[in-house]
Amino acid sequence: MIIRILLLVGLAATGWFIFLRRNKLPFHIMTVFLLIGAAAAAIIFPDMTQDAANLVGVGRGTDLVTYLAIVVVMFVLLHYYTKFVELQRQLTEVTRELAILRGEVERTAPAAKSDQA
Amino acid sequence: MDRSETWVVIAAFNEAKVIREVVSEVVRAGWCVVVVDDGSRDDSAAAARVPGAVVLRHRINLGQGAALQTGIDYALRRGARSIVTFDADGQHDANDIPLLIEALADADIALGSRFLGRVEGASQRRMALLRTATAVSNGLSGMKLSDAHCGLRAFRASAAPALRITQDRMAHASELLRKIKTSKLRVVEVPVTIKYTDHSKSKGQGGIQAVRILFDYFFRA
Numbered sequence: 625m626i627i628r629i630l631l632l633v634g635l636a637a638t639g640w641f642i643f644l645r646r647n648k649l650p651f652h653i654m655t656v657f658l659l660i661g662a663a664a665a666a667i668i669f670p671d672m673t674q675d676a677a678n679l680v681g682v683g684r685g686t687d688l689v690t691y692l693a694i695v696v697v698m699f700v701l702l703h704y705y706t707k708f709v710e711l712q713r714q715l716t717e718v719t720r721e722l723a724i725l726r727g728e729v730e731r732t733a734p735a736a737k738s739d740q741a
Numbered sequence: 742m743d744r745s746e747t748w749v750v751i752a753a754f755n756e757a758k759v760i761r762e763v764v765s766e767v768v769r770a771g772w773c774v775v776v777v778d779d780g781s782r783d784d785s786a787a788a789a790r791v792p793g794a795v796v797l798r799h800r801i802n803l804g805q806g807a808a809l810q811t812g813i814d815y816a817l818r819r820g821a822r823s824i825v826t827f828d829a830d831g832q833h834d835a836n837d838i839p840l841l842i843e844a845l846a847d848a849d850i851a852l853g854s855r856f857l858g859r860v861e862g863a864s865q866r867r868m869a870l871l872r873t874a875t876a877v878s879n880g881l882s883g884m885k886l887s888d889a890h891c892g893l894r895a896f897r898a899s900a901a902p903a904l905r906i907t908q909d910r911m912a913h914a915s916e917l918l919r920k921i922k923t924s925k926l927r928v929v930e931v932p933v934t935i936k937y938t939d940h941s942k943s944k945g946q947g948g949i950q951a952v953r954i955l956f957d958y959f960f961r962a
Contacts, residue, residue, distance in 0.1 A: 713907070719799050719800055719803055719807075722800060723777065723798055723800070723811050724811065724814060727796070727797040731795065
């Protein structure tokens, strides 16, 4: 089926991209490849997800995949939102310190006075 | 209290038109002044450079809460004993500052109240919005104030750590009330006069922004 080829190519591209940008621990990249491997297996042997669904009491394999995907997406969103808020806090602190320092420099060394930020 | 130990913090964002007049008025009254230009796209910083006033610049726009806290931090480093926050848009009256400072004699923080004082030039719609905002803030903070969102306030330097602003944008006003409540600081309301001009009205917060403020209050920091 064409869809399988498309999905597998997409997975392979993702894996290659991650491999090129590997700068994390071997553990990190191993986890990613395990996930990609599991995804590839699910594409090649769709019955696998059906069996897994039956095992945990979900009607269809695709439903199980959807539920898991939603949980993962929520987790990722929360993770990045937390990071975003933290970054913003740090940005505020740095900007504040810069403003105060510049003010102190201008006060103690008036020659440095400048409106160019 | 000595006016050389009281710092007036003015947070300005795109206020080039009126900031000079506002800063001059406060400097003339003998207070120490620090203006924080919050990354304005106009010439607010240059316009605010009145002799005797310190001008700090945020390299990027962070929001009013962040700008106020920058000014407060600076004032503390300069040895302020009391700190006043004063709006940059010309809606406050420098003559009200001494009343706030006097009120600090037996309070840690003095909040200006336009509803105890006087409001000039506000539409009925704006007054209704302000009363609604006050009711919501009182509900959130558990306090009973006549005016929850007046930008004119004074507090002792000793109260500053407990009142530290972490809400960078507009939710800092509600944050302040919550912190007053939990820190058990002694708070007093002081009648002040607010003058709405076309300029200050154009900078004011509308009903839509209220939603953003509530979002910030509940979901940030």
